[in-house]
Amino acid sequence: MSDADTANGGDEKTNINIRVTETFLEDIDATWQEEGYNSRSEFIRDALRDAVRHPDLTRESWKEIAAVEHARRTGDSETFSREEILAGDE
Known part of the structure; x- marks a missing residue:
C-alpha cells in the first residue's frame, strides 16, 4: 500500500464509480453526516483506507x-x- 494516500496529499486523486442501492446510499449519507465528515467522499475514503490497513479485521x-x-x-x-x-x- 502506498503511504501517499494516507498523508492527505501526494498522488493525484482518481475518480472511481461504484453502484449501490438507493437505500444503502441513504444509510451512507446519514452516517457520514452524523459522524461529522465533511463529505460523502471523505467518509468513503476513510472507510476504504481502514479496510486496506486492517484486512485481518x-x-x-x-x-x-x-x-x-x-x-x-x-x-x-x-x-x-x-x-x-x-x-x-x-
Whole structure:
C-alpha cells in the first residue's frame, strides 16, 4: 500500500464509480453526516483506507468498532478514566 494516500496529499486523486442501492446510499449519507465528515467522499475514503490497513479485521469487528465509535461521539457511552481502566486489570 502506498503511504501517499494516507498523508492527505501526494498522488493525484482518481475518480472511481461504484453502484449501490438507493437505500444503502441513504444509510451512507446519514452516517457520514452524523459522524461529522465533511463529505460523502471523505467518509468513503476513510472507510476504504481502514479496510486496506486492517484486512485481518472481520466485518463483524468493523461493525462493533463503528457502534462503539458512534456511541462515543454521540455521548451514548460511559467514559472511564485511564486509572479506572488500569485498576480493572488488578
